[in-house]
Every structure is written in C-alpha cells, then in structure tokens.
Amino acid sequence: MDLVYAGRCDAESVALSNVTGKIVLCNAPAEAKSAPPTVALWEAFKHTSGNGAKGLIFAQHTTNLLEGLAGIEHVMPCVLVDFEIAQRIISYGNSAGSPVVKFSPTITVIGDGVLSPRVASFSSRGPSPSFPGILKPDIAAPGVAILAAQGGSYVFKSGTSMAVPHVSAVTALLKSVHPDWTPAMIKSAIVTTASVTDRFGMPIQAYAVPRKLADPFDFGGGHMNPNRAVDPGLVYHLDAKEYNKFFNCTIGLVDGCESYQLNLNLPSIAVPDLKNQVTVWRTVTNVGPMDAT
Structure with missing residues (x-):
C-alpha cells in the first residue's frame, strides 16, 4: 500500500494529507512532552481511520505501550515504532518515488532480533526526594508485555x-x-x-x-x-x-x-x-x- 506522512496526525494535518486508502505515518517528537503516547495514539487513530486510512504507523518515544493497541487491531493494522525508526521511514519516503508499505501478520521474534533488556518509559525513577541518601530503585526486572x-x-x-x-x-x-x-x-x-x-x-x-543510557536512578x-x-x-x-x-x-x-x-x-x-x-x-x-x- 502507498505510504503517506501526516505529521502529528491531528485533524488538520490528516485532512491535508489525503490519507484515504493509504498507510499513514504519524510522527511528532516535539509533542511528546505534552501529549502522553496513549492519548496521542488514540487521537491519531481516530483521525486517520475516520478519513479512510488503511493502516497506521505511530511513532512515540517508547514502544513499551503495546497494550494501547487493544481495540485497534480489529479495525486496521497498526504498528508502534520509536522516533529513530520513524525518521528512517521518513528518509525512505523522501528518497523513494512512490513509497510503499507492506503489513505482515504479527510474529514472535526471539534471539538476536530482541533488543533487551531496556528500562521502560513508565518504570519508576529515583532519587527519593524524602530520603536521597538511600538509592532507589533497587533493581530492574522484566515488566513489559x-x-x-x-x-x-x-x-x-x-x-x-x-x-x-x-x-x-x-x-x-x-x-x-x-x-x-x-x-x-x-x-x-x-x-x-x-x-x-x-x-x-x-x-x-x-x-x-x-532516550538515554540507563543509570542507577533508572535501574538501581x-x-x-x-x-x-x-x-x-x-x-x-x-x-x-x-x-x-x-x-x-x-x-x-x-x-x-x-x-x-x-x-x-x-x-x-x-x-x-x-x-x-x-x-x-x-x-x-x-x-x-x-x-x-
């Protein structure tokens, strides 16, 4: 399917991008601090699906929030990527004459295809304001998906x-x-x-x-x-x-x-x-x- 880049995927940018029958890439890193990923995802989904899009590639600062896709998968294909991957897609779109996207069914990736572990965006961070002399958190453990x-x-x-x-x-x-x-x-x-x-x-x-290198205030x-x-x-x-x-x-x-x-x-x-x-x-x-x- 054809790929179209619609910026932040608000009502105005989607209307100007002619998304009907296409796969839409939504990428707005400047909005990340003001719009939580789960809220921004549903706004993008509402505007793109309402205008006839056939699929959504949504960029956010983390891909840890896969549960946010619940309820979307039965309407149209949706993929979460981080801003780095989104920028690669944009570069491809700019260099290709007619950029296209292919959606494949979900598969389980094991072994070298998994970049782990990483500290999730929602993981609690230190230090403790009340007792900064005691390091928090103590340890990190698997907690995503x-x-x-x-x-x-x-x-x-x-x-x-x-x-x-x-x-x-x-x-x-x-x-x-x-x-x-x-x-x-x-x-x-x-x-x-x-x-x-x-x-x-x-x-x-x-x-x-x-995104940054983790330190003791991220993972103890x-x-x-x-x-x-x-x-x-x-x-x-x-x-x-x-x-x-x-x-x-x-x-x-x-x-x-x-x-x-x-x-x-x-x-x-x-x-x-x-x-x-x-x-x-x-x-x-x-x-x-x-x-x-």
Whole structure:
C-alpha cells in the first residue's frame, strides 16, 4: 500500500494529507512532552481511520505501550515504532518515488532480533526526594508485555505488577538454595550481581524523552541475573532492628536521619549534596566458597 506522512496526525494535518486508502505515518517528537503516547495514539487513530486510512504507523518515544493497541487491531493494522525508526521511514519516503508499505501478520521474534533488556518509559525513577541518601530503585526486572494469567485466560500486561513476581520468584529460589540467608542478604545478592549491560554487552538503554543510557536512578543495581545471584561472594547483612531504627528517625521519634541514611548497611551508597569529605561505613559478609578476610 502507498505510504503517506501526516505529521502529528491531528485533524488538520490528516485532512491535508489525503490519507484515504493509504498507510499513514504519524510522527511528532516535539509533542511528546505534552501529549502522553496513549492519548496521542488514540487521537491519531481516530483521525486517520475516520478519513479512510488503511493502516497506521505511530511513532512515540517508547514502544513499551503495546497494550494501547487493544481495540485497534480489529479495525486496521497498526504498528508502534520509536522516533529513530520513524525518521528512517521518513528518509525512505523522501528518497523513494512512490513509497510503499507492506503489513505482515504479527510474529514472535526471539534471539538476536530482541533488543533487551531496556528500562521502560513508565518504570519508576529515583532519587527519593524524602530520603536521597538511600538509592532507589533497587533493581530492574522484566515488566513489559508479560504474558500473564487473567480470568481463566492469558493477556499481555506491563508494569510493576509484572516485575514484582519475577523478583519474588528469584527471591524464593535463592532462599531454597541458601535457607540460612536473611532477607537483606538475599536482596544484597540480587542487587550486587545485576547486569548493567544488555544481552549484546552494550550499556542498557532507558526509554525516556530523549532516550538515554540507563543509570542507577533508572535501574538501581541493574537488571537482575538469577544465576549470578546464587553465588555473590559477598553480601550486605542488615538486621531488622536497623530498619526499625531508620523508620523511627523518619517519623521524628529519633534524631540523626542523615547519618542513618548514609550508614544503613545497604548494597549501595548514595551521598546527596556532596560538598566536603564524607565517610560512610559498610560491613560485608563472605558467603563464597573460599575463606577470606
């Protein structure tokens, strides 16, 4: 089918682009900050389908929101791409005399065709405004387009509700291998063995506006690696009483919250507003196969 570029795909640009019977590319990176992808997608769909378009290629800053296509797939073909891919399509359209598009049925892509992991655009980011001395988030886990059970069937879902079961399962597995480990030790093993590179050995990217390399405020220790977490070598143990002490200082029952934040025995160190020399303390426990001090 013929391809036509209709800019932001609002009512005016669609009317001027003669989209009837064609595949329409909607690409408006300048609007990304003011128009959430899910809202912009439905606006583009409404205007293009209402004017007789046969298909939609919608560009946004992330392709993590596939659930937004629910309800569209039975009306006309629709593909989500990021702005980088959209620009390649535009370049093709400008160079080709009569640009055309071919839609194929959805297929499952595995192996080298999958660019993962990446931090989703909706994933919570740090730091914590209330307690910047404690790094957040702690860890990243799969949470985009996860096949989940629902109402006797299966659906694709995204979000923290999908990432948490992955971490919970790894936690249970580690507890079965190391029944003497405390919750803090298990958390430490997961955080300190996480990966900051993707499956190709490149730094993990974070979907955002603009897209960027992920940092600890995006993924904490990184993307969890269950196999490595079994043998972390060293762990950061933390007694529950220390958590209670920190909790009491956060609600004003005791003083010295700043010191508690800096010296809580977590597997991460965050020093906000660093202006002068600061000393922080951590204690590690050897859980490796070799005796060492």
